[in-house]
Amino acid sequence: xxxxxxxxxxxxxxxxxxxxxxxxxxxxxxxxxxxxxxxxxxxxxxxxxxxxxxxxxxxxxxxxxxxxxxxxxxxxxxxxxxxxxxxxxxxxxxxxxxxxxxxxxxxxxxxxxxxxxxxxxxxxxxxxxxxxxxxxxxxxxxxxxxxxxxxxxxxxxxxxxxxxxxxxxxxxxxxxxxxxxxx
Amino acid sequence: xxxxxxxxxxxxxxxxxxxxxxxxxxxxxxxxxxxxxxxxxxxxxxxxxxxxxxxxxxxxxxxxxxxxxxxxxxxxxxxxxxxxxxxxxxxxxxxxxxxxxxxxxxxxxxxxxxxxxxxxxxxxxxxxxxxxxxxxxxxxxxxxxxxxxxxxxxxxxxxxxxxxxxxxxxxxxxxxxxxxxxxxxxxxxxxxxxxxxxxxxxxxxxxxxxxxxxxxxxxxxxx
Amino acid sequence: xxxxxxxxxxxxxxxxxxxxxxxxxxxxxxxxxxxxxxxxxxxxxxxxxxxxxxxxxxxxxxxxxxxxxxxxxxxxxxxxxxxxxxxxxxxxxxxxxxxxxxxxxxxxxxxxxxxxxxxxxxxxxxxxxxxxxxxxxxx
Numbered sequence: 001x002x003x004x005x006x007x008x009x010x011x012x013x014x015x016x017x018x019x020x021x022x023x024x025x026x027x028x029x030x031x032x033x034x035x036x037x038x039x040x041x042x043x044x045x046x047x048x049x050x051x052x053x054x055x056x057x058x059x060x061x062x063x064x065x066x067x068x069x070x071x072x073x074x075x076x077x078x079x080x081x082x083x084x085x086x087x088x089x090x091x092x093x094x095x096x097x098x099x100x101x102x103x104x105x106x107x108x109x110x111x112x113x114x115x116x117x118x119x120x121x122x123x124x125x126x127x128x129x130x131x132x133x134x135x136x137x138x139x140x141x142x143x144x145x146x147x148x149x150x151x152x153x154x155x156x157x158x159x160x161x162x163x164x165x166x167x168x169x170x171x172x173x174x175x176x177x178x179x180x181x182x183x
Numbered sequence: 184x185x186x187x188x189x190x191x192x193x194x195x196x197x198x199x200x201x202x203x204x205x206x207x208x209x210x211x212x213x214x215x216x217x218x219x220x221x222x223x224x225x226x227x228x229x230x231x232x233x234x235x236x237x238x239x240x241x242x243x244x245x246x247x248x249x250x251x252x253x254x255x256x257x258x259x260x261x262x263x264x265x266x267x268x269x270x271x272x273x274x275x276x277x278x279x280x281x282x283x284x285x286x287x288x289x290x291x292x293x294x295x296x297x298x299x300x301x302x303x304x305x306x307x308x309x310x311x312x313x314x315x316x317x318x319x320x321x322x323x324x325x326x327x328x329x330x331x332x333x334x335x336x337x338x339x340x341x342x343x344x345x346x347x348x349x350x351x352x353x354x355x356x357x358x359x360x361x362x363x364x365x366x367x368x369x370x371x372x373x374x375x376x377x378x379x380x381x382x383x384x385x386x387x388x389x390x391x392x393x394x395x396x397x398x399x400x401x402x403x404x405x406x
Numbered sequence: 407x408x409x410x411x412x413x414x415x416x417x418x419x420x421x422x423x424x425x426x427x428x429x430x431x432x433x434x435x436x437x438x439x440x441x442x443x444x445x446x447x448x449x450x451x452x453x454x455x456x457x458x459x460x461x462x463x464x465x466x467x468x469x470x471x472x473x474x475x476x477x478x479x480x481x482x483x484x485x486x487x488x489x490x491x492x493x494x495x496x497x498x499x500x501x502x503x504x505x506x507x508x509x510x511x512x513x514x515x516x517x518x519x520x521x522x523x524x525x526x527x528x529x530x531x532x533x534x535x536x537x538x539x540x541x542x543x544x545x
Binding site: 039049 | 441443458467470472473504543544
């Protein structure tokens with residue numbers, strides 16, 4: 001069975017669990033717990049281990065989607081999950097306190113996935129807060145990582161078409177990078 | 184013209200079609216000060232493009248844009264710092280507008296400011312979730328993220344043709360999403376490996392985008 | 407030292423129950439009462455260092471074990487046992503509450519005794535929750 005492991009990362013409340021549920025062919029495996037940090041993000045529950053979903057590409061090929069918990073105290077899960085990933089989707093919430101810092105933090109933490117595969121950034125809640133713009137985020141990444149040209153799109157994690165676009169761009173990025181590196 | 188102090192309005196002669204609008208847009212990008220472009224046409228509602236914030240205003244949806252407008256007049260004026268024009272209107276991000284104008288303005292002919300044989304690389308991705316696009320266009324944009332390519336080379340590497348590649352380069356260039364190599368540059372090594380036999384190149388390229396192709400077939404019917 | 411995230415009654419009761427575990431089984435090395443989302447409520451022994459990392463890990467493992475049981479349609483998870491070369495970790499949810507007890511026992515205690523001690527602790531805590539004596543409120 002050919003497998004492509006894709007991580008969905010980002011801060012708490014960005015929409016990772018919802019995005020995986022939207023994309024997955026199967027009922028997603030969730031590890032939600034009662035959130036005692038309502039002062040940080042006002043959500044009833046939070047992911048404490050991982051979310052898991054699948055997309056079947058055929059009888060012998062599938063995409064495994066893993067959503068990681070967003071809080072730093074679960075970074076041991078990040079280490080476990082990033083080892084096998086071929087690409088990742090980074091979700092940031094545009095109406096968070098400092099979404100640019102959030103993006104940089106997760107990009108840095110998971111940079112090895114960008115280096116060996118591909119990354120696509122999804123900005124949620126841009127209907128509520130239109131800035132920073134996608135161009136602002138791309139400039140930010142280019143400043144910190146010269147040469148990096150990461151796709152940044154506005155998305156609603158409940159919108160399957162938009163998530164299809166993110167995944168398609170990720171797949172095309174992985175393929176084209178492999179082509180240029182001769183793999 | 185709008186709240187924010189006096190400013191000089193520069194008239195442009197009447198022109199036909201989106202080609203001149205696209206050329207004006209490209210010229211605005213090269214100016215050091217942010218500009219407001221106003222496009223007036225006999226066929227449709229006035230269009231405003233604010234280069235200071237990268238947004239536009241048009242009363243109609245982009246699907247109503249006529250492919251070939253009649254007489255078009257273009258005005259430009261500088262925007263004073265801290266005085267965004269017409270703050271009461273619902274401005275929208277510019278990417279979808281420029282993608283559309285780029286598509287209508289030149290077709291598969293080279294945009295007026297682009298040089299024959301020039302190589303381009305991706306500088307930023309357009310916001311594709313807000314832009315109608317095809318699988319072929321995704322492949323081309325992803326490929327441009329890896330190095331400087333001519334339209335011929337881009338078509339070769341993506342199993343497409345030069346005309347389609349030029350069309351994508353036109354749209355991306357209008358959006359400021361690609362940068363020219365600015366001088367002679369050797370082709371990437373992958374080009375030599377992809378030289379036709381055309382049938383072989385097609386097969387090779389489809390193999391190169393295998394993951395992408397299978398994903399598209401599965402989740403969006405190959406579109 | 408746990409943050410002042412949880413109310414004093416819960417911390418005190420949690421401490422009392424964990425200390426009772428140590429009294430019941432001298433082989434107990436360490437025990438933690440944690441919230442579902444990975445914050446430490448109480449621990450024994452109290453003097454041991456804690457950066458909260460173990461509580462986060464325990465919550466992840468608890469959630470994953472319950473997901474496995476759910477996936478296999480085997481009812482509800484009762485206890486989880488991790489048999490290590492130098493001890494055994496027993497972990498159990500407090501009834502249906504958003505709280506978990508995780509305990510490490512040394513090798514000189516039978517598995518049965520470890521399970522009994524842990525079950526008694528979670529049952530005592532469940533009684534305290536049910537009576538309203540303690541609660542976990544969002545911070």
